[in-house]
Amino acid sequence: MLNNITELAISPRLAKNIRRNVKERVIELILMLAALSAVFTTFAIVAILLYESFGFFETVSLIDFFTDTQWTPLFEDAHYGIMPLIAGTLTTSLVALAVAMPVGTIAAIYLSEFASHKTREITKPILELLVGVPTIAFGYFALLFVTPLLQIIYPDLPGFNMLSAGLVMGVMIVPYIASVAEDAMRAVPMSMREGSYAMGATRFQTALRVVTPAATSGIVAAYILAISRAVGETMVVAVAAGQQPNLTFDPTEGAATITAYIVQVAMGDLPHASIGYQSIFAAGLVLFVMTLAFNIIGYVVRKKFREQY
Amino acid sequence: MQAQDTQSNKKASVLADLEAVRSMIRRHKFNDLVFASIGLVALMIGLLTLLTLFIDLVMDGYPRFNMQFFSDFPSRRAGSAGLLSAWVGSVLVMAVTFLAAVPVGVAAGLYLEEYAPKNWFSDLIEINVSNLAGVPSIIYGLLALGLFVYGLDLGQSILTAGLTLGLLILPTVIVSTREAIRGIPVAIREAAYAVGATKWQVVSDHVVKYSQGGILTGVIIGMSRAIGETAPIITIGALTFIAFLPPSPVTDVAPYLNFEWLSSGFTVLPIQMFNWLSRPDHAFHINAAATGAIIILVTLLMNGTAIYLRYKIRKNIKW
Numbered sequence: 001m002l003n004n005i006t007e008l009a010i011s012p013r014l015a016k017n018i019r020r021n022v023k024e025r026v027i028e029l030i031l032m033l034a035a036l037s038a039v040f041t042t043f044a045i046v047a048i049l050l051y052e053s054f055g056f057f058e059t060v061s062l063i064d065f066f067t068d069t070q071w072t073p074l075f076e077d078a079h080y081g082i083m084p085l086i087a088g089t090l091t092t093s094l095v096a097l098a099v100a101m102p103v104g105t106i107a108a109i110y111l112s113e114f115a116s117h118k119t120r121e122i123t124k125p126i127l128e129l130l131v132g133v134p135t136i137a138f139g140y141f142a143l144l145f146v147t148p149l150l151q152i153i154y155p156d157l158p159g160f161n162m163l164s165a166g167l168v169m170g171v172m173i174v175p176y177i178a179s180v181a182e183d184a185m186r187a188v189p190m191s192m193r194e195g196s197y198a199m200g201a202t203r204f205q206t207a208l209r210v211v212t213p214a215a216t217s218g219i220v221a222a223y224i225l226a227i228s229r230a231v232g233e234t235m236v237v238a239v240a241a242g243q244q245p246n247l248t249f250d251p252t253e254g255a256a257t258i259t260a261y262i263v264q265v266a267m268g269d270l271p272h273a274s275i276g277y278q279s280i281f282a283a284g285l286v287l288f289v290m291t292l293a294f295n296i297i298g299y300v301v302r303k304k305f306r307e308q309y
Numbered sequence: 310m311q312a313q314d315t316q317s318n319k320k321a322s323v324l325a326d327l328e329a330v331r332s333m334i335r336r337h338k339f340n341d342l343v344f345a346s347i348g349l350v351a352l353m354i355g356l357l358t359l360l361t362l363f364i365d366l367v368m369d370g371y372p373r374f375n376m377q378f379f380s381d382f383p384s385r386r387a388g389s390a391g392l393l394s395a396w397v398g399s400v401l402v403m404a405v406t407f408l409a410a411v412p413v414g415v416a417a418g419l420y421l422e423e424y425a426p427k428n429w430f431s432d433l434i435e436i437n438v439s440n441l442a443g444v445p446s447i448i449y450g451l452l453a454l455g456l457f458v459y460g461l462d463l464g465q466s467i468l469t470a471g472l473t474l475g476l477l478i479l480p481t482v483i484v485s486t487r488e489a490i491r492g493i494p495v496a497i498r499e500a501a502y503a504v505g506a507t508k509w510q511v512v513s514d515h516v517v518k519y520s521q522g523g524i525l526t527g528v529i530i531g532m533s534r535a536i537g538e539t540a541p542i543i544t545i546g547a548l549t550f551i552a553f554l555p556p557s558p559v560t561d562v563a564p565y566l567n568f569e570w571l572s573s574g575f576t577v578l579p580i581q582m583f584n585w586l587s588r589p590d591h592a593f594h595i596n597a598a599a600t601g602a603i604i605i606l607v608t609l610l611m612n613g614t615a616i617y618l619r620y621k622i623r624k625n626i627k628w
Contacts, residue, residue, distance in 0.1 A: 020507060023509070024507055024508055024509055027509045028420075028424050028508075030416065031416045031417070031419055031420035031424060032420050032424070032425075034412075034413045034414075034416030034417040034420060035416070035417040035420040035421055035425070035434050035483075036434065037413055037417065037479065038417065038434055038437040038438045038441055038479065038480070038483070039433060039434055039437045041437070041441055041452070041476055041479070042437045042440060042441060044452055044456055045444065045448060045449075045451075045452045048451065048452055048455035048456055048460075049448075049451065049452075049455075051455070052455055102351075103351045103354055104351075106347060106348050106351040107348060107351040107352045109344075109348060110344075110345065110347075110348025110349065110351065110352060111348075111352070114341075114344070114345045114348055115348075123352050125616045125620075126355070126356050127352075127355060128612065128616060129359065129609060129612050129613065129616070130355045130356070130358075130359055132530070132533055132534065132537075132608050132609070132611075132612040133359060133362070133537070133605060133608065133609070134536070134537025134538070134539070134579055134604050134605065134608055135537070135539070135540075136537065136539045136579045136582055136583055136586075136601070136604070137362060137366065137537075137582075137601045137604060137605050138362070139583075139586065140362075140366065140582070140586055140597060140598065140601050141358075141361075141362045141365065141366075143586070144365075144369070144594060144598075145361070145362070145365050168358075171354060171355060171358045174351075174354065174355050175355060178352075202337040202338065202340065202341050203341050203344075204337070204340045204341045204344045205337070207344075225443070228443060231445070232444075232445025232446070232447065232448070233445070234445070234446065234447045234539070234540035235539050235540055235579075235583070238540075238583075239583070239586055239587070259445070259447050259540065262447055262450075262451070262540075262544060263447070263540060263543050263544070266450070266454070266543050266544045266545075266546055267543060272459055280451065280544075281451055281455070284447070284448055284451040287445060287447070287448065288444070288445075288448050291443065291444065291445055291448075292440075292443075292444075295440065295443040299439075
């Protein structure tokens with residue numbers, strides 16, 4: 001095309017214009033390819049998890065996978081029941097939420113309704129710093145600081161337990177809840193607060209009875225996103241909660257989570273395409289589906305509150 | 310007499326009512342104060358934990374804070390084990406991550422903000438970016454294990470680890486690029502178009518230039534996250550006992566650059582810490598604590614710089 005046009009001896013200015021347009025197109029294409037890398041990554045994740053899990057489910061039936069109460073893929077007497085890992089994952093996540101939900105919500109109410117501009121300017125970056133701390137450091141903290149501390153109160157607590165891992169994870173998640181819930185509260189129109197103040201309500205009454213109910217869906221979305229974080233959290237539970245699959249919901253026991261199992265297997269030397277190798281992808285698929293479900297629910301709930309006003 | 314009585318009764322009851330109202334207001338104000346203090350405590354729990362954690366790590370690990378800790382290889386004896394291979398590995402992996410994530414992330418951000426038409430295709434990309442930000446890091450490790458290590462046969466190498474972490478921080482870089490770009494007024498672009506600039510000239514000479522600070526902030530935050538990430542690197546099967554250094558990237562013979570280090574085995578700081586932490590021998594826990602303190606210090610410094618940069622940019626913006 002370009003050659004044809006120059007052959008037709010069109011003015012050099014037009015030729016230059018065409019070259020320029022081609023260059024613009026090429027650049028746009030390159031930028032688009034870069035953006036497509038995100039789509040590619042998602043598809044690659046799904047494809048790899050499905051592909052390797054498919055090999056796994058050729059050996060293990062889905063019914064065994066969800067009903068067997070033991071998970072011992074690397075033992076002589078192999079059992080492939082994912083339930084103990086799911087139980088461990090849910091228990092640590094629930095302990096974490098029990099800490100993070102009240103603390104995060106109160107912190108959000110405080111930030112949105114009580115804190116002065118200056119306080120907010122100082123405390124929000126601090127929360128961000130907390131998010132940036134590597135989770136392996138929190139794992140150390142849970143295993144060698146929080147567990148010994150808990151053992152003073154409760155001497156029978158084993159060295160690896162879900163309680164201390166969950167508690168530390170809870171503190172880690174507080175900033176997520178606080179910042180999403182605060183966004184939701186600040187989206188509540190000022191006129192609603194003013195209406196409440198005009199009736200003689202105090203800050204606390206307004207926050208509790210006007211702002212919080214109006215921001216419910218946003219706060220719920222924050223909780224759901226926090227669950228997704230907790231479920232996918234790896235290093236704290238791998239270090240502090242133990243690596244023994246254990247079908248229990250008692251946080252004072254040790255138990256492996258899905259993520260801890262993947263870490264444990266990856267640390268060893270497993271031959272490619274063995275059942276043990278495939279089992280971490282099957283476990284990963286369950287984890288991926290769980291977090292995806294929570295993320296989607298959270299996203300939908302959050303969308304909803306934005307449309308309300 | 311009777312009239313006087315009723316009047317004083319009225320007066321008394323009004324006073325009593327007033328007193329009741331005042332005490333109610335006092336009570337409510339007190340509630341406000343109580344809640345404000347509880348809220349401040351809730352906010353501070355995070356900070357206090359962080360402080361306790363850092364002090365704990367420093368106190369446990371302080372015997373190892375000396376130059377030897379940085380210049381020794383890992384060892385079977387805790388006292389002479391060091392971080393040399395770990396910190397060199399971290400630096401090299403970060404270099405790959407940076408080179409992979411920053412160009413792709415910034416380009417993707419530019420496309421989504423400046424070029425993407427409003428249609429299902431752009432929506433698809435956007436949904437994927439926000440979805441990827443919520444995928445647990447260990448899943449990226451599984452992706453890398455299946456795709457990079459075995460699919461593309463890159464092995465358990467520095468290249469694999471760098472690309473994995475690059476994918477992991479890509480959403481962070483994309484989102485911060487977009488936010489930085491969004492702050493630039495349309496008038497700037499229109500002015501450039503008006504003097505005959507092409508779209509790419511507008512984007513490269515103006516949009517990128519004015520959003521540099523914001524992009525840099527996002528890149529620093531992403532890189533600091535990558536430094537501390539442990540799970541995906543463990544999943545690709547990084548070795549934990551590395552008593553050698555990768556081949557040097559710079560050589561003294563032409564062409565002075567050597568890319569063998571990309572395919573070398575490696576370990577990084579958080580993996581080394583995890584390895585020491587999972588040993589029963591307490592002497593190794595001291596090493597783990599010292600490593601943890603170093604990692605936290607590095608990530609806090611990076612995050613602090615990023616937050617400060619953002620604050621500075623916000624203050625200095627004069628369109």
